[in-house]
Structures are given as structure tokens and as C-alpha cells.
Amino acid sequence: MAARNTLRRSLLYVPGSSQRFLDKSRSLTADCVTYDLEDSVTPHMKVAARSLVRRAIDQAAPAGIRERAVRINSVDSGLALGDLTEVLQSPNLTTIVIPKVNSASDLTFVTDVITHTLSQQPPAERTPISLLALVESAKSLTNLSQICAASPLLQGLIFAAEDFALDLSITRTPSLTEFLFARSAIATAARAAELPSTIDLVCTAYKSENGDGSPPAVLQEECRDGRRLGFNGKQCIHPSQVKVADQIFGPDALETEWAMRVVIADEKAAKAGRGAWTLDGKMIDVPVAHKARAIVKKAEACGVDVDALRGEWQHQEPE
Incomplete structure (x- = not known):
């Protein structure tokens, strides 16, 4: 169904x-x-x-x-x-x-x-x-x-x-x-x-x-x-x-970009065993990372090419 x-x-x-x-x-x-x-x-x-x-x-x-x-x-x-x-x-x-x-x-x-x-x-x-x-x-x-x-x-x-x-x-x-x-x-x-x-x-x-x-x-x-x-x-x-x-009520371009950067960097931080890290001088922890994933998911539902965005920011690292 x-x-x-x-x-x-x-x-x-x-x-x-x-x-x-x-x-x-x-x-x-x-x-x-x-x-x-x-x-x-x-x-x-x-x-x-x-x-x-x-x-x-x-x-x-x-x-x-x-x-x-x-x-x-x-x-x-x-x-x-x-x-x-x-x-x-x-x-x-x-x-x-x-x-x-x-x-x-x-x-x-x-x-x-x-x-x-x-x-x-x-x-x-x-x-x-x-x-x-x-x-x-x-x-x-x-x-x-x-x-x-x-x-x-x-x-x-x-x-x-x-x-x-x-x-x-x-x-x-x-x-x-x-x-x-x-x-x-x-x-x-x-x-x-x-x-x-x-x-x-x-x-x-x-x-x-x-x-x-x-x-x-x-x-x-x-x-x-x-x-x-x-x-x-x-x-x-x-x-x-x-x-x-x-x-x-849709995805803001800058917010979606930020969210994708967080998602990519968080994946790398998790592999390194880091539960909290920083991006642009601000702390990113579990609730913030969850919010970023939700933003990316909504952006995809709204037609945003999230794969292209991921490719653009694939080198983002947790600070």
C-alpha cells in the first residue's frame, strides 16, 4: 500500500x-x-x-x-x-x-x-x-x-x-x-x-x-x-x-546546506567515537544532529537534490 x-x-x-x-x-x-x-x-x-x-x-x-x-x-x-x-x-x-x-x-x-x-x-x-x-x-x-x-x-x-x-x-x-x-x-x-x-x-x-x-x-x-x-x-x-x-514551511537553502554539513561531519565524528564536536565554532551534539537529519529528509521530500548537496560537502570534517 x-x-x-x-x-x-x-x-x-x-x-x-x-x-x-x-x-x-x-x-x-x-x-x-x-x-x-x-x-x-x-x-x-x-x-x-x-x-x-x-x-x-x-x-x-x-x-x-x-x-x-x-x-x-x-x-x-x-x-x-x-x-x-x-x-x-x-x-x-x-x-x-x-x-x-x-x-x-x-x-x-x-x-x-x-x-x-x-x-x-x-x-x-x-x-x-x-x-x-x-x-x-x-x-x-x-x-x-x-x-x-x-x-x-x-x-x-x-x-x-x-x-x-x-x-x-x-x-x-x-x-x-x-x-x-x-x-x-x-x-x-x-x-x-x-x-x-x-x-x-x-x-x-x-x-x-x-x-x-x-x-x-x-x-x-x-x-x-x-x-x-x-x-x-x-x-x-x-x-x-x-x-x-x-x-x-519548506527547506531554507542555507539551513539545508548547514544540515547536510552536520550530517556528513557527524557520520565521521561517530566513526571516530566522538559524541560531541563543533562546526563553525558551535557545538554539535546528538539533538542537533537529529535535527539536521530531519531537515535533510524534509528537503529531499520537497524535491531538493540532496545527493548533489552531499557530493558538494563530502569533505566536511568535524572541527
Whole structure:
């Protein structure tokens, strides 16, 4: 069976009720395109959107998209079962995004539906289903530990800032300091549960401030801020945001170069029986070496030619 995707620098929402947007999405490049059946779909279009999204994922995956997901309606809405019954018929579906996950029971319900539905289908080799859970309320925040342990299919957490602000009756400000506790708690809980994806809040700005097509400064700063807090991806509401998210949550060229130098030198230090050594005047020990290997692994997943980089720095020695 194919391995699950663990690279979600950008998660781009596409309205599931718009055939035009669904068609356009096939020409995009993004780590994860999420066809939306929830917020972007009006109530009278919910049923029709299921069929449109089902047909979209029945088509072969476009070359520029690593993962195609579907955001269903929340379990509390009463629409989740209908959404799942429809989209799970497609053998191409790999990922389900679940909104308003307030407790472990929401994930248990979705997991049970997936297990039952797939058991009724002819045996076939397909990619395992992955779940991504949206954290949107005070209740979900207090239940993070149980949520993270609720399903073996869970692959990540997503922070929904606007709904969280509504629930707590707070106002979003440019500094985002009002979300610091929630974002830190989400990133920490995901890491503790060894979930590969932590996807940060939506940036509502996407139009160029200068009229030259350059990305808004606030988008870049939000991505950097999210990365500093431990997130490894960002929700996007417009294709123009994807490139910025991919760049900032992807491997920085200088950081990747440093990491490869550390990996090469650490291999030589280990052969010499040295547990700690220095590079550029700074101590390198086991945690730093592990971090460097993780950076190199991510860079390779993002398409960086790490073999060429290794060849370039093959003579690096531990100081």
C-alpha cells in the first residue's frame, strides 16, 4: 500500500460546489488541495457538492498536487455520514478533513464509518485513509490529548482561528497574540502524539499590496510566526498564497546546506567515537544532529537534490 503523505506545507481549500473552481484546481501546484463541503458550500448546495467532489476525486491525480483531501461537514451537523458515504466510494480518496472536532467521539464516529464503508466494498489495494482534525473551540482545546489518541488514522491538527475567536468572543488582531496559547497547545499536542502535520490558521490577505503581484507582507509574517511556534504548514484560501507557504514551511537553502554539513561531519565524528564536536565554532551534539537529519529528509521530500548537496560537502570534517 502507498505510504501516507506527511508533507503539507500548504493546504488549499477549493469550494466543492463550484465546478469551475474544481476544474481550475487541477492546474494548480500544492501539497494538499482540499475540496470543501463545509463552510464554502451553502446549505441548499450540500448534496450537489458531494457529487461534484466525488467526480473530481474520481479523476486521476494532477501532477502538481501531492494530496487531494475532502473537508466534510461536522459530525454535529448531521451531514457527515452522507458526505462520507459518497466520497468514500472513490478509490482515489486518501484524506478527510474533519471540522469542529470537539471531542474524541467525533473522530471515533468518522473512523467507524470509514471502517464499515470500506468493508462493504470489494477488496482492493488503496492508500490508507488519513484524517486531519480542525481545532475550533475551547472545548476542543481542552480535549486535545484525547483527540490526538482517538484514531489510528489521525495524521494532523489544523487550527481554525476565526471559529475559535467566535467561541471565545475575542477579536483577531494583526499580532495574533490572542491565539498564542491555542496555537502553542496545538503544536505541542501534535508533537507529543507524533502526528506529522500541524497546520496553522488562515491568512485572510491574499491580494498584492503593491499591485505588482508580490505576496502581502502579513502572509509572509504569519507563515514565519507559525513556523516559529512549531507548525509545519498553513491553510490557504487562494492559490496565490500557496507559493509563500511552500517556501517558508519548506527547506531554507542555507539551513539545508548547514544540515547536510552536520550530517556528513557527524557520520565521521561517530566513526571516530566522538559524541560531541563543533562546526563553525558551535557545538554539535546528538539533538542537533537529529535535527539536521530531519531537515535533510524534509528537503529531499520537497524535491531538493540532496545527493548533489552531499557530493558538494563530502569533505566536511568535524572541527
